[in-house]
Amino acid sequence: MDLPLVPLGKPRGERADAKRNRLRLLATARRMMAEGGPESVTMDALAERAGLGKGTVFRRFGTRAGIFRALLEEEAVRFQELVLAGPPPLGPGAGPAERLVAYGRVRIGFLVDNLEVARAAMERDSRLPAVQVDMTFAHVRMLLRQADLGVRDPDSLAMQLAAALEGPLLLYVSSGRDAEAPGSEAGLRLADAWQDLVERLFRSGPK
Numbered sequence: 001m002d003l004p005l006v007p008l009g010k011p012r013g014e015r016a017d018a019k020r021n022r023l024r025l026l027a028t029a030r031r032m033m034a035e036g037g038p039e040s041v042t043m044d045a046l047a048e049r050a051g052l053g054k055g056t057v058f059r060r061f062g063t064r065a066g067i068f069r070a071l072l073e074e075e076a077v078r079f080q081e082l083v084l085a086g087p088p089p090l091g092p093g094a095g096p097a098e099r100l101v102a103y104g105r106v107r108i109g110f111l112v113d114n115l116e117v118a119r120a121a122m123e124r125d126s127r128l129p130a131v132q133v134d135m136t137f138a139h140v141r142m143l144l145r146q147a148d149l150g151v152r153d154p155d156s157l158a159m160q161l162a163a164a165l166e167g168p169l170l171l172y173v174s175s176g177r178d179a180e181a182p183g184s185e186a187g188l189r190l191a192d193a194w195q196d197l198v199e200r201l202f203r204s205g206p207k
Contacts, residue, residue, distance in 0.1 A: 025050050029067055038120040041067060068121035079110055080135055096143040097202040104194035107165045112187035137162040
């Protein structure tokens with residue numbers, strides 16, 4: 001997925017009224033999705049339901065797809081917080097192999113759970129679903145370096161592993177009928193395959 005790019009640094013400041021409007025619009029969009037699915041969320045309908053001007057919605061999101069990108073970004077920030085400060089093995093406190101397995105499994109679950117939103121977040125001229133967490137590469141690289149597996153190019157390996165958890169994986173998931181529901185069999189198979197890959201990689205490293 002090609003968005004949202006979750007900042008690793010301090011977020012930009014936001015006026016109090018702008019923040020209130022953003023939270024109000026996102027909460028309204030979530031309610032509309034729960035009632036009628038992503039197709040029920042349009043710029044006009046969101047403005048009317050939230051009791052805000054259409055200009056406010058356009059300034060905040062730009063396009064209809066921008067509404068869904070904002071929803072994904074909010075979820076991605078929560079995911080990032082769990083990775084950086086949550087309980088192990090996803091958060092600190094576990095070994096690199098355990099953390100890498102946990103990251104992939106939770107990340108895949110996140111993608112499957114948000115598949116419909118990701119589809120709605122695609123602009124008309126985009127070919128890839130839009131849910132990228134920019135910490136994936138950095139996090140995988142950090143864990144590989146901690147593990148010191150003796151691979152020739154850990155950075156390139158980290159990039160390949162990170163790519164397996166982003167756009168290509170979403171394209172694969174979205175092509176399967178059984179991937180429509182959270183916790184689907186397809187998602188579990190992908191999570192198991194990720195765990196097999198990581199465990200084999202770590203077994204092949206220096207003893």
